[in-house]
Amino acid sequence: MSEIRNLALACRDAAQVMFALDSDTKRKLLRDMADALEAQCDIILAANAHDLQEAHAKGIQGAMLDRLKLDQPRVAGIATAVREIAALPDPVGLVTRRETRPNGLEVERVRIPLGVIAMIYEARPNVTADAAALCLMAGNAVILRGGSEAIHSNVAIANVLRDVLEHHDIPSAALTLIEDLRRETMVELLQLSDIVDLAIPRGGEGLIRFVAEHARVPVIKHYKGVCHLFVDASADEALALNLLVDGKTSRPGVCNALETLLIHRDIAASFLPQAVRALEERGVELRGCERSRAIAPGMRAATDDDYAAEFLDLILAVRVVDDLGAGIGHIQRFGSDHTEVIVTRDHEAARRFIQAIRSAVVMVNASSRFSDGGELGLGAEIGISTTRLHAYGPMGAEALTVERFVVRGEGQTRHPASRLEGG
Amino acid sequence: MSEIRNLALACRDAAQVMFALDSDTKRKLLRDMADALEAQCDIILAANAHDLQEAHAKGIQGAMLDRLKLDQPRVAGIATAVREIAALPDPVGLVTRRETRPNGLEVERVRIPLGVIAMIYEARPNVTADAAALCLMAGNAVILRGGSEAIHSNVAIANVLRDVLEHHDIPSAALTLIEDLRRETMVELLQLSDIVDLAIPRGGEGLIRFVAEHARVPVIKHYKGVCHLFVDASADEALALNLLVDGKTSRPGVCNALETLLIHRDIAASFLPQAVRALEERGVELRGCERSRAIAPGMRAATDDDYAAEFLDLILAVRVVDDLGAGIGHIQRFGSDHTEVIVTRDHEAARRFIQAIRSAVVMVNASSRFSDGGELGLGAEIGISTTRLHAYGPMGAEALTVERFVVRGEGQTRHPASRLEGG
Structure with a gap:
């Protein structure tokens, strides 16, 4: 079996663990992650220096170099963003509708996590922490595939966060960072339709079109804003x-x-x-x-x-x-x-x-x-969907969940003839 | 441009018209459709006889032949189902959340239709009327691609319904039936990602896998129920x-x-x-x-x-x-x-x-x-989703809509420096 499929299968197993976590556990997890990012700032900055050096050697400069660059205040900013996500309302477990049917069945619609979310993004290393925190807060496991320019920073940030998962007895595969950045590996990831519940591409139009073209998993796109x-x-x-x-x-x-x-x-x-x-x-x-x-x-x-x-x-x-x-x-x-x-x-x-x-x-x-998740009251934003399905417009934690049915009865059967005279 | 693309573009234009219809207009439209199905029962049965003859010649019999067969009571049953859909709560326009932000902006989440829905299904001709009615009631335009066994019945039913659309001054393209049943034409339909908002395959596992494999438009799948x-x-x-x-x-x-x-x-x-x-x-x-x-x-x-x-x-x-x-x-x-x-x-x-x-x-x-839309209170069902996105479980009219943001302000700007001293 391929490397990427194995990583994704481990992530799916971890999603089962994430699925069952209560709000307090997730909040504590995220706050510990924020603390760890600050405590291990030096390691992250050293990795970032490596990225910056390579970017410099490739002639990258200006706004793009600035997007890549981390310093102590920026790492503190990332930690603050994670703490803000930890304080958001937890969408998981929310009962959105409740009805008693004429036959006495109690039917509830309840929000649950999506499962495994693949984030495909470009240069900014802060997305590694932001997107991971939002996916985890909504009870999902996440596969991150960032850009090559930020690979050392992304690995360093992901390792800090994965250590915290293990401290909480959650499989670190719940946050899986893809280090093999070949395009064919990304395509393989996007075709794992039995494992990945949603892919969210975030970046330029070229990246989004590539993902949409090659994906066999559901994709929520954010094309241009005209x-x-x-x-x-x-x-x-x-x-x-x-x-x-x-x-x-x-x-x-x-x-x-x-x-x-x-x-x-x-x-x-x-x-x-x-x-x-x-x-x-x-x-x-x-x-x-x-x-x-x-x-x-x-x-x-x-x-x-x-x-x-x-x-x-x-x-x-x-x-x-x-x-x-x-x-x-x-x-x-x-x-x-x-x-x-x-x-x-x-x-x-x-x-x-x-x-x-x-x-x-x-x-x-x-x-x-x-037109932004923060400004419209979502607290944090994982993207802005222009796909008229599931979520349309700014997407917060709730958009990383789905409603399902929980039904409670007292032995109701659909067909009267099924009822027996006891054991 | 290809035939199927032209049909789909006309359907998308018709979706703009459907989008703006109010509930009463849609209810009247569906009730008129139900009446027309009953009034033109003879035409539908003549077309169905044609399908049954061809099925007989192909050696089709038993349960499959029975699924294909229409008679006067079955057509009346189809009309009744359409009337029941006309009586459902209209999900479009439903305000699901309302919040006033600290800056005074009023932010609402409001349900709107998805747009263009492609239904891909197999032998039962009643799906042609059922699925169309549910899509239209939720303010969508619909492209129907049924099975070859029922093609004459499907065309007859679609024509009856399209005439009613025209009587209501709605472009008949809002209900488009694909008569070219070649597989490559279906594949082309499933790849019109700039036109089709959602494809719903309904039928055997083979059909669903084919659709999932070839689609570049979003698909909500219903695989097996174990x-x-x-x-x-x-x-x-x-x-x-x-x-x-x-x-x-x-x-x-x-x-x-x-x-x-x-x-x-x-x-x-x-x-x-x-x-x-x-x-x-x-x-x-x-x-x-x-x-x-x-x-x-x-x-x-x-x-x-x-x-x-x-x-x-x-x-x-x-x-x-x-x-x-x-x-x-x-x-x-x-x-x-x-x-x-x-x-x-x-x-x-x-x-x-x-x-x-x-x-x-x-x-x-x-x-x-x-575990069924009717039994769980949805009124009617277009399928049961096992895709953990957008809708999960039985799907009714609401699952054919999506929430978007409606924001009302009094001139609020994001950046204070944008405010000028008048004209």
Whole structure:
């Protein structure tokens, strides 16, 4: 049997142990993990120095090198994040529905862990601790497959956490880090459909497409976020301007940043010049349709590719539309099911927008930048799903569980003739 | 572009229309569909006669021919099932959680339809109406791909339903029946990952494995049901006997029938002879472990294959185990995550069983035959999921929806510096 299959089978056995843990045990486990990360900071930093050295030798620099780098405050930050996860409500065991059937059966819907979760991610070593902690808190076992750039840091962090598992008499396979980073090994992992309950890829579009293409296990994808702001005819213009600036400029490199501004034609002549001024002052490049360029001639012409793009940069596509319906039509055509915002003072327009838009997060008069597990009250986030199944939008601990049925009876049978006259 | 892709794209457009329908419109639509099925019964029966003739020519007979056959009462039964679905609670629009964040944002979790559901099924023509009605009631569009034996019946039923869609000004593509039944066409359908939100295969294990192997869209599988009854040392023996007879003999060919009896050794000598007598009187063949054969010597020896088998027949595997832990271990090794039952008077044993068993349905002192959407209160059932994601166990209308986020604000921005001094 292959190495990866053996590792995964051991992880599945460990998932049985995780399945039965109570909340207090899991909280204590995670707090001990946080303490251990801080206590063994030096070992982690030494491993990280090794990664940084190799990255340097490969010519990696700038933001990518920064994402890879750990120091004492960052390790403390990772430990703090693990402690925060330990303090979250435990979704496991939650009874979401309870009903007594006419025949007296008591039927409950109860949340249980998914089982074995495979996390596939790229450079950031903090994901190793974050994702592991969230999976374990929800009673799962986890297989981590990070990027090669962070392999030494990931191994060091995983070893610290695995030691804590063993101290708690939980098989360390409950947190399995794949050190063999060949693509064919990842493909093998993604095809273990009898072992792995869910794969979550986290990283660039290329990684996610690769996982989706090769997986035979269920995958929850987070593709790009092409987020729209629709400024309705009835919008409060100052409010719309705040949301536009926040959505585009507060952190342009993330998935909940705005990529396209849609403006109702009745407000375009008034709103667009203000928008152009505010955005250009902040270094944003605008690309517009013909009608928007008639109002703000400095703008470059936008193509359909611009409307479909996740720029992740200080670039914004702009379109003036005839009405709410045309705005909705644009989003239906170019959107990525992530997050869309309407700015309006008209309740009926808000209702129509919500009813027509199928994206994971739909907002009225709020910044798209709030489309995030922490901001929406999940406490922690393992990703943002654009897969319209199981979880849609920001995913917290609860999204790592599923509801099942617990039924209690007093000997009820389905067929009356099955009832005997005693023993 | 291929034919199937075009059909699927039209179905996706129709899903946008379905998405926005209110409950009353959907209920009226389904009731009109039920009426139309009855009114056009003759056309459906003529098409069915065509299928029966071809089946006869192919030498199909017995239970399979019976599954295919429609008559006036059966068509009326299909119409009644559609009316029952029309009367179900509408899961769409259900607000499952509501929270006001510290910054004043109102965050709701609201159920929305999945979008486009592909149903892949085998011979029964009633599934064409049942599955379509349940998908539409949950606001989805549906692509149906039934078996070749029922193709004329399926086309006739689908045409009746599609006409009703058009009468309601809903694109008939919301119910798309695939008439090209080549395997490669099914594979193409299963790979339309930008269009199809979920595939549900319903049929034999071969079909389900084929779908799981070839799909690039999410699949919810229902593999076999190897259901266990564990008779604890503290069991009420008469009650256990009732559940055993009901579970094994009331309908042995279905997935929630019992396949294996596990008996605590302390009760085996008393319980097993009664069980053997009751089951053999009903024509059940028993296959047992050494310890059970020491008590009931007539039994054939059971192999590991017997313990893994879904017999779908009057055959039962039997094992005497040392204790509850050994019973749980057997289920963890041989179970199929479907339904398991414990018979006990010991609350602690019941708690341990529930806490250790990860199956979709776990029961205390009730018949496994209740593991069914109707019996557990879902009203109607589109399948029983053994995939531990999205839905686990019997799936009703709610399992054809997903929660998303609706956020309402008053201009909140994430970054304070985004706030401007007005226009």
